[in-house]
Amino acid sequence: MKVSVSILKSNRSNEETLKKINLTNADYIHLDVMDNTFVDNASLTNEEIIKLFKDTIQPMDIHLMVNHPKSYVDALKNLNVNDFIFPVEILGDKKELINYIHELGFKVGLSINPDTKVSIIRPYLEYVDIVLIMGVNPGFGGQPLIPSTTMKIHELNYLRSINDYNYIMSFDGGVNSSTINLLKGIDMVVSGSYVCLGEDYQENINKLR
Numbered sequence: 001m002k003v004s005v006s007i008l009k010s011n012r013s014n015e016e017t018l019k020k021i022n023l024t025n026a027d028y029i030h031l032d033v034m035d036n037t038f039v040d041n042a043s044l045t046n047e048e049i050i051k052l053f054k055d056t057i058q059p060m061d062i063h064l065m066v067n068h069p070k071s072y073v074d075a076l077k078n079l080n081v082n083d084f085i086f087p088v089e090i091l092g093d094k095k096e097l098i099n100y101i102h103e104l105g106f107k108v109g110l111s112i113n114p115d116t117k118v119s120i121i122r123p124y125l126e127y128v129d130i131v132l133i134m135g136v137n138p139g140f141g142g143q144p145l146i147p148s149t150t151m152k153i154h155e156l157n158y159l160r161s162i163n164d165y166n167y168i169m170s171f172d173g174g175v176n177s178s179t180i181n182l183l184k185g186i187d188m189v190v191s192g193s194y195v196c197l198g199e200d201y202q203e204n205i206n207k208l209r
Ligand code: DX5
Pocket: 006, 007, 008, 009, 030, 032, 063, 136, 137, 138, 139, 140, 141, 142, 143, 172, 173, 174, 175, 190, 191, 192, 193, 194
């Protein structure tokens, strides 16, 4: 199981948090980008992100919690990015955006909010590399995992196996050393506050694994 560490909720500065993540064997750094529209919270500006992440070691797993992802993709594409994830709930041509991100050479993910049914993401499953199952309503770190969201792991696993799809399932929100037991079968987890509010990041990552 891969681990992507989110820097959204930490008791240190972003610079210090990133330095500490860089010393671990985390697979990715999860960056939550917010526009104060799709979610009720705003994140760093693109300029601040570029400055902060220009020397990070782990590739970035960029979670765009925004209504218009394309301009963020364009602004951040020169960083060390593994994937861009955007919400299935936004309006606009999602297939076109998936193709656009693929043509730039990145992996593409779609996220699915707690109240959104798997049937809504189903038409896109054959095209994406990642499905990000949201365990909380997006926007803030440190929220408790909503248990019903974990059923989507089974649904998406089933759809993947009967259709031979290739996406990985990632889970974001409320992941810690006890809720990890609800996530059997998941390929990757995002963890923010559990890892970054602790002292020993590596030990917390090991416990999740
Ligand atoms: C939630 C974000 C998450 C958040 C996770 O809106 O998408 O990535 O940082 O934080 P924790 O692990 O504290 O729930």
